[in-house]
Amino acid sequence: MKQLKNSHILGIGSLDSDDIDLIIEASFICKKILAQSSRKLDALKGRTVVNLFYESSTRTRSSFEIAEKRLSAEVLNFASSTSSVTKGETLVDTVRNLQSMAPDIIVIRHSSSGAPHLLTRICRASVINAGDGMHEHPTQAFLDAVTIMEKRKSLRGLKIAICGDIRHSRVARSDIMLFSRLGAQVWVCGPPTLIPIGIESIGCQVTYQMDEAVEGADVVMGLRIQQERLKEAFFPSIKEYFQLYGLTVDRLQKASRNVLVMHPGPMNRGVEIDSEVADGPYSVILDQVTNGVAARMAILYLIAGKTLEELRKEADETAD
Ligand code: CP
DSSP: OOOOOOOOOOOGOOOOHHHHHHHHHHHHHHHHHHHHHOOOOOTTTTTTEEEEEOOSSHHHHHHHHHHHHHHEEEEEEEEEGGSSSGOOOHHHHHHHHHTTTTTTEEEEEETTHHHHHHHHHHSSEEEEEEEEETTTOOOHHHHHHHHHHHHSOTHHHHHHHEEEEOTTTTHHHHHHHHHHTOOOOEESSGGGGGGGGGGGGGGGGGOOHHHHHHTTSEEEEEEOHHHHGSSOOOOOOOOOHHHHEEEEHHHTTTTOTTEEOOOOSOOOOTTTTTHHHHHTBBBHHHHHHHHHHHHHHHHHHHHTTHHHHHHHHHHHHHOO
């Protein structure tokens, strides 16, 4: 029986290879189920999931909610902007109060790195990290890996270039760790001010030249300049940044034929990516969003204590 060993999903760094392979396999099965029918599965029937978002989100929050509903969960969406957080209530007090209502799973996005880890110490629910500060965004890494595997079967041996604001990106950290563990050669590229010193230790090579990053790349991922986390000037101007680091059709000529263009969103068009590329024939950016529902549904299903064999059976029943 294949079952998740972890009761929380806090980061790629805390998952072993068995759990990683299991989540990916389950994501593909969930994708099949979602495509076949609108039938709801019972995996989370009678269970409550709290979506605790302290930072804004379009894709992650919506896809978690869709996935939770497809698994028959009772869903509580908590937006900090309309809660007692605005009156000064701390994260710990907020979670203790929510815990008193006995949720089974808490999905948390927070600006502080480590907030999901803190939750595991103060509540009994399973915790899923939906993005913590500049640390990790593990569910994004899974949906990104699934998107690449869907098009290229495996990540083994692929050159994947992640370009832009690496310093502030939790997506970059989770993607680097997951992609390298799946056998890809990961490169990161951006201005020296936006690449953290020592990032190579988590599984990537560094270049400050876009041409070197894109040369022969099978996948090129653009990352957003995270204006909300920039506390100083990291580059002279948006115009210069786009000239040096923007993903343009010209630059993509150096990539491998049929390169996949990815971006976790939200995009700053004309800053890190040109619209011609974002909406062009190589873009799989909206496939990433579609796969977000499947990957999050898989994680929720497994976190509920269900097995891969049970999920396969559900898929067979859905197909009948
Ligand atoms: N990729 C991602 O995390 O997008 P949202 O901020 O819209 O959730």
